[in-house]
Amino acid sequence: xxxxxxxxxxxxxxxxxxxxxxxxxxxxxxxxxxxxxxxxxxxxxxxxxxxxxxxxxxxxxxxxxxxxxxxxxxxxxxxxxxxxxxxxxxxxxxxxxxxxxxxxxxxxxxxxxxxxxxxxxxxxxxxxxxxxxxxxxxxxxxxxxxxxxxxxxxxxxxxxxxxxxxxxxxxx
Numbered sequence: 001x002x003x004x005x006x007x008x009x010x011x012x013x014x015x016x017x018x019x020x021x022x023x024x025x026x027x028x029x030x031x032x033x034x035x036x037x038x039x040x041x042x043x044x045x046x047x048x049x050x051x052x053x054x055x056x057x058x059x060x061x062x063x064x065x066x067x068x069x070x071x072x073x074x075x076x077x078x079x080x081x082x083x084x085x086x087x088x089x090x091x092x093x094x095x096x097x098x099x100x101x102x103x104x105x106x107x108x109x110x111x112x113x114x115x116x117x118x119x120x121x122x123x124x125x126x127x128x129x130x131x132x133x134x135x136x137x138x139x140x141x142x143x144x145x146x147x148x149x150x151x152x153x154x155x156x157x158x159x160x161x162x163x164x165x166x167x168x169x170x171x172x
Contacts, residue, residue, distance in 0.1 A: 021168075025165070027056065027061060027170075028170035029162075030057070045137060048096050048097070072109075076151060083148075084145060099127075105141065108149060
């Protein structure tokens with residue numbers, strides 16, 4: 001019999017567990033958003049002064065290989081980015097912001113979701129960011145999200161299904 005898994009303080013039936021398609025789906029989603037999104041009206045702390053040399057798709061895969069977090073964190077990362085953009089449209093995903101948004105949202109997701117999360121210097125090293133920068137980005141995102149990181153099962157499942165569909169369509 002499948003064992004229930006913890007997700008942001010809630011128990012989920014393992015029917016809704018993630019597979020590696022969420023990684024592919026997140027890469028495809030952020031790639032599309034960054035390439036086809038509108039240029040930012042204003043630069044924020046999440047915007048880089050230059051376009052990172054690694055594509056966002058490769059960056060998501062890099063995170064999967066080296067971050068050491070659960071697959072559920074990839075779903076939570078997208079939820080946090082989406083919430084941020086909804087509450088503060090200046091933080092829209094673009095080629096200049098997607099890497100830093102992903103680094104911050106994945107760090108918060110791993111720290112909130114996973115019991116055995118790493119220290120911030122590990123997340124900063126994987127993200128290719130200075131520790132001070134990552135800490136500042138986390139504080140900024142938490143404040144903009146009003147410290148609301150809890151995700152209910154229905155919302156989580158909606159985003160998980162979205163990422164699975166994005167993964168499917170990216171392979172067509």
